[in-house]
Amino acid sequence: MDYDIAIIGGGPAGIASAIACPRDLNVVLLEKNSSLGKKLLLTGGGRCNITNNKPLKKLLNSYDAKNFLKHSFYTFTNEDLYSLFDFDFIQEDDNRIFPESERSVDVLNGLIEHLDNVEIKYNYEVTKIDAGFIINDEIKAQKIIIATGGATYPQTGCSIENYSLINEPKTKIKYGLAPLITKEDLSKIAGITLKNVECIYKKTKIKGDVLISHVGLTGPGIINLSNEISKDMDYDILDSESDITCEIAIDLVPNFSREELKNKFNKDFQKKGKTFIKNYLKQFLTNNFIEFFLKRIDISADTQLSRIDKKSKNRLIETLKRLNFDIADFNRQLAKITIGGVDLNNINPKTMESKITPNLYFAGEILDLDGPTGGYNLKIAFSTGFLAGKSASEH
């Protein structure tokens, strides 16, 4: 079987590549699952946060690889993406875009409608690509686009083995957008959300909500922080022994400086001496978190403000500004993306073609590209996917 273009992987990147291919070309899309877009269906909690609507320049600034992504983002814009669908999109906070039905299945079906120019082979796992672009000893293609995704969330079809399908240099493969497992048992306070706090790792500070889970910490603030932790640490998913322990902190009151808190406490503790600390803290902390917080700093919940000495007051301020957590690991099963991948130094950002192997293209998460939560990762998949398909068709 001979094809002009073979696209490997039917996720958002592979689908976008296929959509970009003109009808007069003989294109095949090879997907190992029995359906396309298994991961896409899970996105945004089933609602699909399809992209982020920040102005293009600002949007690009949200990525480490902004220079690499620039051409693909200008080639396939959000407007180009929306125009593929016959329904509208809604915008939520932080410029996050969802389909108006809030159903990722509508996005997937809308994309599939554009694939009538392409032959799709389901349940087709590519296990080898030989010289001359012979796939699994039976398919020959003039050009190949690899869009096999990352290594995390293997239940959706991704696999660490995909990185060895081809011989291109790659950077270290790491967990991204992952909840964090704490050494401390937080199960008693699981379910509590700390709103608008600041998550701190070394010098990195990221604002966002934190959700306490049975095994640790999650929510947008933590998930985004996990990317910074992962990038800072020297490890590789392939090495199962890697030590991912670290310390993070949460600033529970980012809108107050230590100095402001000190002045406020000095005034309030004098004025409201009879108030119990557990009640006083309600202005800063959610109700059911106060007991845990006070236990951490060894102050009884029923202590009156007038009875809190200077040392305890300082401890209160310090812990409000820096509640420390020892991290045991990423929650590896729930890492939403893979950090690292095919080395961008060897990919032409204007075409997505390998600089090492002519006629071999890459798109989506298999590349060393990542973004924060908020539609940034699907944006990578769609834009690099479309550019790869367009360039493979033209060149």
Ligand SMILES: Cc1cc2nc3c(=O)[nH]c(=O)nc-3n(C[C@H](O)[C@H](O)[C@H](O)COP(=O)(O)OP(=O)(O)OC[C@H]3O[C@@H](n4cnc5c(N)ncnc54)[C@H](O)[C@@H]3O)c2cc1C
């Ligand atoms: C739970 C969850 C929620 C998410 N929510 C969001 C969100 O709301 N917004 C956002 O921007 N991002 C979100 N992401 C990230 C986003 O889903 C990914 O970045 C995106 O799917 C990557 O697209 P891709 O096409 O590169 O890879 P994938 O979506 O992983 O697709 C790769 C495809 O290739 C196929 N494949 C793999 N190997 C082979 C092979 N050897 N042969 C044939 N086929 C193969 C796989 O089966 C799969 O279908 C979320 C991720 C998860 C896990």
